Amino acid sequence: MHTERVTIEGVDFETTLHLGGPVGLLALHGGVEGGTAELASTVAARTGATLLTFTQPTGPPTHIPSTRMSPCTPLTTFLAHTTLTISLHGHNRRSAPRTIYVGGSNRPAARVLATALSHRAPAFVPLTTLSEIPNPLRGLHPDNPVNQTRDGGVQLELPVQARTTHPAPTDPEVPPTEVVDALTAGVRLITERLSAVSESDEF
Template sequence: MHTERVTIEGVDFETTLHLDGPIGLLALHGAVEGGTAELAREVAARTGTTLLTFTQPTGPPQHIPSIRMSPCTPLTAFLTHATLTISLHGHNRRSAPRTIYVGGSNRPAARVLATALAGSPFTPVTTLSGIPHPLRGLHPDNPVNQTRDGGVQLELPVRARTTHPAPTDPEVPPREVVDGIVAGVRTLMESEGGRW
């Protein structure tokens, strides 16, 4: 596990990188989208996947869009090592408090993860027309799409990423969501010799 401080657009981040299996768990907005970094860490620990989280140790949390997260050393190492990315994000759509939007460029992998999450108390949506445009995660500059096999962007409502919706330390991801993503990752690891 390697920790490094980086600065992107004047914002200081602490990154935590652990290179392991070919699937990579990514949390670009761990300080802003509560529970995403904790969720990524727990899934990675249970599946042996590669992990990269970004948090902001000081100052008010600032959200830099994914497509503007520059290729700092930890992100470059992650994108070079992993072959498929699962990027965890948070959404606050009041009209969809129990909806997990499953975007990203790798649609077969997205369907695998959605199937694994179907048993949770949340509803996964994989049809791109049913995902709000800003949450689809399809831009080529989005890190989720820059590994060899592209990736899956999971946009999670507050209660799907933390059992403490008010600011707390630490955030605790819901067990059903952790179990669902773990099951999906394991299915992806077993499928087609690791190709999706």
């Protein structure tokens, strides 16, 4: 586990990087979208996946869009090491408090995670139809790190209750057990499928 301070657009971040398997768990906005860094860390620890989280130890929380998270050393190392990225984000759409938007360029992997969420976290509704996902949450831009690994990736936009059981700012962030279990199962299946295909095959 390697921790490093980086500065992006004048904002100081603390990054935590652990190199593991070919699937990478990424939380770019751990300091802003509560519970995403903790959820990524827990799932990575359970599955042996590679992990990279960004948090903001000082200053007011600042949200820098994913497409502008510059290629700092930890992110460059993460992208070079992993084959497929699962990027965890948070949304606060009042009209969709139970909806998990499942975007990103790797649609087969997106469906694997959506199925795992449907089976193991039935209180939430995973949505994979891109035309029904709000455009800012689709995670399809080529400059978004989720799409910059060899097999692209999946961007999960999670409502508050799907990423933390303690949403008050003063409480520690504890991801819901059922969501942890669902993502763990999904990541394990994706990892198995990656190992079963040759480099020339599509996931």
